[in-house]
Amino acid sequence: MAVMEEEQSDIERKQSLYNSMDEEFKIQKEMYRGQQYSQIYFARLHLMRTLLYSLVPTWKPHLPVCTVLGLEGDKECVIVGTLYKHMKLKPCVLDEYSKERSVTPLVQPHNFVHSDDYLILEDESGRVKLSGTTLSPSFYVTGIVVALHGKETGAGDFLVEDVLEAGLPPQLDPPNKLGEDKYVVFVSGLNLGSSSSNPLQVQLLVDHITGHLGDEKEQNNAAQIVQVVIAGDSVEIPRELLNGQNLAPKDQSRLSEPIKEVDILLTQIAASIPLDIMPGPNDPSNFAMPQQPLHRCLFPSSASYNTFKSCTNPHSFELDGVRFLGTSGQNIHDFEKYSEGSEEVEFLERTLKWRHIAPTAPNTLGCYPFTDRDPFFVESCPHVYFAGNQNKFGTRLITGSDGQVVRLISIPRFSKTGTAVMFLPGSVSVDSRNSKLSEKEAGQVPVLASSDELLSKFAQVGATSNKLALTLVTNKKNKKLQLSSKRQRSIDRSNPDCESPTGVSVADRKLLLPPANKRGAATFIRRLGIGKAKLRSRNINNKSLLGGIEKTWRKTLKGASKILIEKHYNQHKRLISDIA
Template identity: 40%
Template structure:
């Protein structure tokens, strides 16, 4: 990346990118009177927490007696009509282009067990990946008896993996070169076109997914109506990294520092979404494995970090609304959907009407622009079970699959829902962000019915100093890099 100084702006893949250094702010303070540096009024946006999605993600009565199989059943029942419609649209065209040797339309078989050998057809079901390296609970138990446990793998896929498609009637193994060209994981609902061969395997000619869901039309904005939403993740409050970029970021977002033009720009920031991992990861030390008194070890919890996070959010909420999503490191349940961090842990922040502790995943609508975000676990889990390294592509695939977390509950821990799958996308968001990724990246995906979604991979602030501003007017991104004097 090219060198950037102060607020010099350059174009990187059509994005406006800025770097803000501590020495720039020091010079700004010299040139602006202290009286002129005050908290400016921030832009207002309408806020809708989208209860049609929120209520499905809130777990009001917890019970773990039920089986996870019900979640797969609900997913298949709800997604099958959508995938069938997409398959009919895709392969009815194909049937008209077939040669005179095969004049008949392609047949849809309702149940996998009804597939007949040698007959070209298509069938719909749930993908299951049989992977020899996929971890299981028995391996975790046996590790306790090993002198030296094997190193964890970054990926669990191999050339020997088998792909199955299953429904209520049974399952069939899929084969064919077409499968190698696709990114698929366990839990995806898809249709496959092909025929059963002599070995009893279904040779796949083509695949079809649900495709992008419908999208609500965003409200047309005035040409001068720039309003920004700040996306931040991975604050990791209390880590031994320099606290200067964090304080710079806070004062910049609240409009307390910078030149007058910079304060004017920051006043257009209408909301902040903190997307997980606000606290650092708990590191297991050797003495953490000692026997715990009454089953509890207070050294695993540091209340000071929550108090420090509370002070940060309290300062931000004094000028701009803040939504706080939990992540892997934060004090809430670890399974998806992660529930809002309870008010007792953030007493100062919860005194503000501008503070919202929300779920992960999180849906909201801001001035007619629909946001969907996760704290990163969904894409991190998909990464482990496919050979590709392209995380943007994984995010795009989840939109086409219409599912936020297809690998749950197989390899991604989630609550055993019975009557609903809250991770199904019944609506395409305008902004789809995945936080706590290794680096910033973005792309735009468009659908056949004029759907348009901006995908954003958001890196940890503690590791990169990056905050991403999203312009509600045109959905463009403006990454800002906060760096220390060093």
């Protein structure tokens, strides 16, 4: 193969300092000996009560603090305890037996909030029913520890006049504004193996992240990506196969094929970018929270890279001094069933202000029965708090009373929306003038739409392209890149039939391009709906217009062929280097 030297600019990928903080979510020395879930509630109450007791003197300095059994009629005081929400529509395991004897089927709503719901506060001494309009039962859920100001009524209820929540936890000083832009990509809900998964969308995402897609501008943006986080539900295994029976060889292939697809996907990403993968509700991991890391044997190819890291759910890490904390979305989905809110980021804000990632665990959300600690208690406030597998993208910037600044991110399901999220850590620490993102800055920016449409034209003439959107979460507008100029080799196309590492020749890849014909420009004009009459009415020279479009189309095909051949050559060169 003839190779010639050309002077080109070599784009270098940015680097960052990564530190995992998942130790608190790992189940290592704990052993199940038949313990009940009451101990995790006691541990939670002890942690939160100590915190709230320290805040009461500045909140209600003139009122005494007492227990539930120490309440006296018509005497105002402050009590601290755990909220329990009595729900009329809450599912019960006994309903499964009553269904068999019931003539009318029971309703199964997606939200179990009812107007007759009420709250109860309990501590070690007892419990008391709460009344008044200060606390809205539809806003709170079971498992939250709060301090209440009020008095006992003649009916035995506690009339709430004011409520004190823990608020945002202390936060480390935000890092200084970075001198260069570095992005973190969040994606969740790939659901490889399901009918809703689109292989073209997934491959376009991988090619964009790794820098194999788009023009020089998009490749410069891809070079600024320093971390990729897959927030759960990477694979979807057919549930009908998990029945405890021996599987036939054909069913075994159906069971393992989605995991192999995920491994191939992760290998492409881990070969160039550090990657974190979190388990989700549909992944082959334990059901109870916190979910433990996916076993490395599931990913034999990608796990061989030191950039690959299998993480817990919840997942916590630091990147250049910016702390990230997030889940795969189970805690938010449980909130949607037992509480009311306008959007997912509102639930994220509530959990952070209550200083607990999953307050509904273990009541309605499964979790491990810890005995001496509650790993979901938030001791240090993160700079970025995210949740995966949500219905739509959302973001919000919240501030605390002590100057805390937190970016909330709701990551949508990729298999349904085709949307990933790019986040700029340098945009966390912003002044009050930029405390809220404008609609243009926080909206969904389809930066890959043009490349997607171009590739779809190459792959199939007249096919409808699936637009892949990358949501850009940033407060910065100006970007400065420092590129180093190096000599890079390019390929002489005189021998395009060499074998590729993937077993597909360049000649076969050229089959993806539509055949050139003389009527291509005229067909393109007809698809645009521009007839001869319209062209004459606009006094446009038909020959010059058609000639210009045909010339532009040929240049596009020539550029696409060059990109495909150069990509093939780079893969072939890396393979030869690895063998050598």
